[in-house]
Amino acid sequence: MADDTPLLEIDDLEKHFEQSTNILDLLLRREPSKIQAVDGVSFTLETNDSIAVIGESGCGKTTLLLTLIGLHDITGGDVVYKGTPMSDFDDADWKEYRSNVQVIFQDPFNSLDPKMTVEESLKEPLKIHDVGNRDERVYQVLEDVELRPPEQYLHRKPMNLSGGEKQRVAIGRALVLEPDIILADEPVSMLDVSTQASVLRMLKDLIDDYDASMIYISHDLSTVSYISETVNVMYLGRIVESAPTEWILDDPKHPYSEALVSAIPIPDPHHDRARTEMSGAPRDPIDLGEGCRFRDRCPKVIPPDGIDVDQEAYREVMAFREALERDDLPLERIRKELDDPGDQEAFAAAIRGEYFSGEMTGENATTVDAALDDVADGDLDAAADRLRDRFESVCENTPLSVEAEADWHVACHQYYDHDRRTKEDHAITTD
Template identity: 60%
Template sequence: MTTDDTEPILELRDVEKHFDQSTNIAETVRQTLFGESQEPVRAVDGVDLELSENQVHGIIGESGCGKSTLLLTLMGEHDPTSGEILFKGQPIAEFTKADWKQLRRKIQVIFQDPFNTMNPHFTVRETLKEPFKIHDIETDEGELLDMLETVRLTPPEEYIDRRESQLSGGEKQRVSIARALILEPEVVLADEPVSMLDVSTQASILKLLSELTEEYDVSMFYVSHDLSTVSYVCDRVNVMYLGRIIESAPTRKILTDPKHPYTQALINAIPIPDPFHKRTWTELDGTPGDAQNLPTGCRFKDRCPERMDVCDQQPAFKRHGEGNSHQVACHLYDKQTVGHSPAEITETGVSEQ
């Protein structure tokens, strides 16, 4: 969904990842005898994304929207049910074993939980050496110390022989960032990298990520449920709901002028650190829904305060506004409905009143 003419470094084309429901033996026999089958869980259901060089894209949504499954699919932990993932224009489904080894060097991951991503028996030195061993690359002590200094673990000589139990949560996440960057990857996949840290530590880690993505010219997909953190690191934000991207825009644009009712609700839920600030809270009825029994049409319709008859049809993902950089999947922005109230819009178009 980039708007420039450069070839994306990482591209998703109509990617889907569905999971079959696990059942016990009795349920399997019943389904066989009566010809019944359960609908799969459509965790990711038709996602198109483009990440260009030196861009940082956020993927934002509530828990259960499919963002972490999407990241695991990009990592190769899940094979996509359908669709294509391309790295520098080449479908990764066609990669050989050697290609995959190179890809894993070029795409690194920062995981959510800094408390369980380090081997407790390893020192920081061993943790940083491990990627070099995996890829049969020589390294030296100076390179390790330089990387620790880069992630602001200083003086590095005091940290390099520490083990996981001797580090705070923020220090562990800095080691995780160092491990991800030490092979000089082209893409980093960050899975909620600050969600388990306290607020003051979050700010310092986000500032570090922002600085390092520029310093290392690395592209990044930053996954989070917290829209308030994206302005620190993301050039563009993609809002995900029940397996689909429903809005995509430059970060400043989406924070100041959200279009989709769901995005508007997310923006209004961002805390404002002022006890005297008065604001109108958006209330959403219901729950996000079930990825196994998805509604037809717009997936947000059962919670949407702007619901219309036409919402029983799936909205197209269309470009909006000047420059076509803002994209949204919502019937409120179809050409035939713009300027009309929800009461005037029927399933087949605008009614005459």
């Protein structure tokens, strides 16, 4: 490998799954829905580098990791290892890759074979890859993961180990082949807090000692500073912000990153800070389409030019419109709860009560009232068109990832001039 060749390049990587179809879907020849677990992820891992991928459960982190180790086929894009694309790997390439890319799984209670001793677990990868000096390597790695003296642990089975000891064995198993890359999938999330810090510090020292690089997957931003120099914040399959760790912890730019940082616990019951402005949970990653994927939870969603509307009220309109366009309104249930299911005015009012609490005035209120009347009359398309004409946001377009500052990339509409960007994109297309 040339000195300037990255160790691992993730290039616009996609992993989509097809949702299971039923008999009716087959008869009507409907296209199966796509679960967009990883959707256009790109970053580079250099030699002796440590990168974190952070996000809530369901954002695609673990699917990314399983795709990187070859347990999922790639849907789009590619992974390039030492200059060779994974799509071009032959059997010999895969054997080398799987020897040099090792995984630490999240759950040490299930990732170790309960029937195997510590010695057998550590020797297993050495046997698979036909590596010699097995006794010496096993003793050394047990010393390195601070299971001392090694003789006391060699013949123990997982049931005779604490949670922290199990995870140290799992870390040792990943290191025993002296790999180039460690993929760590939330390696301390199942350990108690008193053990987490010591394991993370040990892991950081070990990847330095073993001259390895790491991709660290976690939902807990508070652990990142122990282990990683760079953070990639992931939301619903996409990277929304990427920067050196301390920069994001000190001054996050994307609204999702801001919410994650504000949720980090502070060990001071008297510390006063603003409450996290993020509610709800990531939606199912099914047929997500275009647009910023955080817009339904974002406290800074951008209204159209010239419209004066409270942010909370605007977010309610956006959420209602999205449910309407996805045919996800519980209209039958709402109508059945009415004293008179045939009363259209009461039906419209009940829908309002279900979805709207904020106050709106003027043309904004008139538009929402008219859309609710359309829904009550059964004309959902007219309601959606009416709301779209009045309230469509730039956030409904997929944001570009721009360099907000040097080495600081953000995929958010707040960080570039849309008129200028549109002109530049048009010039590139027509040149």
